[in-house]
Amino acid sequence: MPGNPITGIVSKMASGGAPSDVLEKLYNSYIQEFGLDKPLYIQFWDYLVKVLHGDLGVSFSLYPIRVNEILAKALPWTIALQVPSIIIGWLLGNFLGVTAAYKKGKFDSVLFPFSLFISCIPYYCLAIILLYFFGVVLHILPTNGGYSMNLVPSFSISFILDVLKHYFLPFLSIVLVTIGGQAVGMREMSIYELNTDYVNYSKSLGIKESKIIRYVFRNAMLPQITGLALSLGTMVGGALIVEIVFSYPGVGTWLFNGIRQQDYPLIQGGTLLVTMAVLTANFFIDIIYSFVDPRIKASQIEE
């Protein structure tokens, strides 16, 4: 990206009307403070040392606020939005996928093209449409932010209700698209499973439908768990953009602000945080996988 961010900070101060030699001094002191006068590899080394100490540096655009502070405020919003919506969407989608594969017929022929179409819409596109429909046309839900500007964050009932109102649309757009994508994948997995011997045997024994679906669900779910681990990065990326659509006060919106204002420390900090979060989530999914599929644990014990 072209342009020097320090010039931005200094010119912001210059709008107060300071003489040019003062600006020059200011410019130099900032260059020194951010360490921009040092060679690139030393800057990089300094950055690494700082990051390992948990220090993400100072934001360019919101100088002198630290990136840690900004992200610490944003992270709870993002986690509260993404974790429940991805988990709920994933569970509902898988359940619908199995049912569609098992029931076939009308249920499948309606649900399948619908889930396929909805899974092709990126989160943020659906978010824009929901925002327009519920927020602008129907006027029943707020169109931006995490809570109303005239309220002070507190644990009062009115504030919580207000937060939930703002939460609903971004949540819905992530859940719907996740359901679509998962249902399509799960349907295919279940079709494989339905041809297996244990399903035919259970059917001939006259076992209840809901019980067979549960068997199939448990077996077809395994690849879906791996799939979740692998596509988590893409999902989180898309969900971060949903925040931008709603100006939701999470990491995605801050990342967007950082990009617009060439705030490199904020961009680096935000992307680092997202990467760490996705890697941690992957780690937990791996652990959960070994509980769901005992064969994994057994094979490791043998080794």
Next chain:
Amino acid sequence: MKTLRILFSSGKVVFGLSVFLFLFIGSITFTALSSKDPTEMVGNLYDSPSKEYPLGTDNFGRDVLVELIHGIKTSVIVGLSAGILATLIGTIIGTIAGFTGKWVDNVLNSLTNLFLVIPSFVILVLLAVSLQKRSLFLVTMVIGITSWPWTARAVRAQASSLKTREHISMAKLNGKGNLNIMFTEVLPYMLSYIFMVFVIQSAGGILNEAGLSMLGLGPENTISLGVMLSWALNFEAVRTGAWWAFFPAVFSIAVITFSLYLVNIGMDEVFNPRLRK
């Protein structure tokens, strides 16, 4: 030829392909024949649809319909090119890893897994931020380069299962070199599969371009569907009710990716005997 005939017996493939080709070829012909400049300002801020401008005007007072057609062309070209790049890199790495096995496979597979787990979204953002100028070509390259791991993983699985087939052993006994076997005995057997991966990667490329543009990291001086969306969002088209400024782009993205997914699913049903009805 026979493969093609089977392919076109699938309604999903035919329908998806026709929609996709209609939009792609239509937009290319229009932009080639029409002298209408998508960046020309013909009206005011968010004029509603009229007879003259069926989709109204955008925040700069430009004709949305003309922009949309140019946007579809750009987005599809970005998607296809990024798809080709991602498929190419992924196929090379996947085939070598799967077919060679041993330590080469270990190294390449760990590399692939590493890139699979790191969210490509993050790499995409960081690469795009660090570019001095974001031309259409560079953005396409960045998207292609960040999305190969999926292909590599899928192709590797195929190649390593092909490795144990008898015709490969025959070729080895005949003294064919590894490279020769890869091209004549392994790749042809995976072509249909690779093409399916390519279709999905192209859809992914279109979505990635849109995502990057929404973040303000899209191609500069070009009109793509993502760029249109990001303008609509930055100039508050949604909250002021100017649906014509964003809905056509949203709808086009959904329809294009839907048609590509449909082709992929149709092909899967044709080539995968277990899914065949």
